Amino acid sequence: MQRHGGLLRRIAWAWSRDDADRDDVLQEIAVQLWRVRERIDPRLREASFVARVALNVAISFQRRERRHRVGRAAADVDHVADASPCAGERDDERARLRAAIDSLRDLDRALALLHLEGHDHAAIGEVLGISAANVATKWWRIKTRLREQLVAKSMEERRCTTR
Amino acid sequence: MHDEMKREDVFEQMWARQAAALGAPAATLPAASGVRPIGRAGQRVFLAVRLLEVALGAAVLCVVLMALPAHLDAPRQLLVVAIVAVLVAWITAQCAVLFHRALRVDWSAPVVELQRAIERLRLAEYRAFKWALLGGVVLWLPLPVVLLDALTGGRLLERLDLGWLAANVFLGAALLGGLHRWSRRHVERAGRSGRAERLLDALSSRHVRRAAERIAELEQFAAEPPAATSRQE
Numbered sequence: 001m002q003r004h005g006g007l008l009r010r011i012a013w014a015w016s017r018d019d020a021d022r023d024d025v026l027q028e029i030a031v032q033l034w035r036v037r038e039r040i041d042p043r044l045r046e047a048s049f050v051a052r053v054a055l056n057v058a059i060s061f062q063r064r065e066r067r068h069r070v071g072r073a074a075a076d077v078d079h080v081a082d083a084s085p086c087a088g089e090r091d092d093e094r095a096r097l098r099a100a101i102d103s104l105r106d107l108d109r110a111l112a113l114l115h116l117e118g119h120d121h122a123a124i125g126e127v128l129g130i131s132a133a134n135v136a137t138k139w140w141r142i143k144t145r146l147r148e149q150l151v152a153k154s155m156e157e158r159r160c161t162t163r
Numbered sequence: 164m165h166d167e168m169k170r171e172d173v174f175e176q177m178w179a180r181q182a183a184a185l186g187a188p189a190a191t192l193p194a195a196s197g198v199r200p201i202g203r204a205g206q207r208v209f210l211a212v213r214l215l216e217v218a219l220g221a222a223v224l225c226v227v228l229m230a231l232p233a234h235l236d237a238p239r240q241l242l243v244v245a246i247v248a249v250l251v252a253w254i255t256a257q258c259a260v261l262f263h264r265a266l267r268v269d270w271s272a273p274v275v276e277l278q279r280a281i282e283r284l285r286l287a288e289y290r291a292f293k294w295a296l297l298g299g300v301v302l303w304l305p306l307p308v309v310l311l312d313a314l315t316g317g318r319l320l321e322r323l324d325l326g327w328l329a330a331n332v333f334l335g336a337a338l339l340g341g342l343h344r345w346s347r348r349h350v351e352r353a354g355r356s357g358r359a360e361r362l363l364d365a366l367s368s369r370h371v372r373r374a375a376e377r378i379a380e381l382e383q384f385a386a387e388p389p390a391a392t393s394r395q396e
Contacts, residue, residue, distance in 0.1 A: 006182070013185045036271040049271065056270050056277045094184075097177050107384045110274055116178040129273025130385055137388040146174050 004050045015058035029057045059106045213262035220255025230313035250298045257291035275385045286374040300335035
């Protein structure tokens with residue numbers, strides 16, 4: 001947990017809407033990791049095994065909890081502590097990142113997140129249970145979609161500032 | 164091409180810049196010690212409820228089968244008891260399958276495999292619930308009568324007019340049809356309680372459709388791309 005704490009928290013962030021959700025996801029991940037510790041596959045890298053369990057828990061949690069989010073107070077939102085002087089800019093960037101990630105379906109999001117975390121295609125394939133070639137194809141499509149989305153967003157922002 | 168690569172990098176750079184903050188313990192841990200263990204309790208409750216259903220179903224089935232020999236001489240009564248026995252056995256078997264599948268869920272399996280297993284489990288749960296509802300329409304009157312006969316040794320089923328029994332089954336079926344139409348109309352309404360939502364979703368078959376769609380989505384994700392469109396980085 002300590003060795004992969006950053007990865008686990010980023011997975012929890014990507015599949016939760018607020019701090020309470022994130023805590024629940026992290027706690028659930030810890031419980032499941034403890035339960036399956038004996039079943040660790042020696043052919044898998046430790047990071048891949050941890051990512052598998054974490055993604056399985058996060059995706060299932062989100063699907064289970066989705067209905068409870070309807071009607072939740074607007075103030076109960078995602079919060080990440082940031083005391084740096086550029087906190088405002090970082091918040092905007094984080095909001096854009098959140099929007100881009102939220103636009104992806106669960107498995108596409110998992111694939112993108114693993115790629116951004118620096119896993120190679122073979123490792124991503126091991127975690128998700130698909131081939132490395134399939135990972136490459138899907139990552140290319142996801143990248144294209146994200147790129148289009150970011151370009152559209154920046155053009156929209158530029159239009160707003162020139163008005 | 165260079166411009167495209169630059170844009171692509173923007174997302175990765177954004178992630179790299181935010182990664183440290185997103186992975187910081189301060190962002191998530193203050194309340195971690197006091198949170199409600201939803202998932203842990205949920206899984207245990209799910210297994211406990213399924214086990215209870217199997218035990219209850221098996222007990223009811225045993226009692227119904229005890230009543231069977233007493234009606235061997237009357238074909239009409241035998242038919243009623245046999246239908247009750249078959250339906251109870253069917254619903255109990257579905258609950259047993261559900262319990263078995265829930266026990267076998269492996270959280271360390273590849274993501275696509277586990278999500279598929281969970282969606283199939285959900286589908287089985289929804290179908291079991293739907294069959295229990297449908298079966299309830301047929302069983303709601305004969306089952307208590309048969310159980311009472313078996314437990315008290317009385318001949319209550321003999322005294323009941325089969326026409327009246329059939330009319331009650333038809334009434335139940337009509338009620339179910341009406342509920343189905345009503346549920347289709349109100350299924351999208353927000354702010355319902357958990358139980359009402361479960362009943363509405365089961366009656367309108369909405370969550371069966373959702374689970375089936377999700378399984379199709381997983382199959383599509385896991386499907387190998389055609390060789391011509393496959394692109395390596």
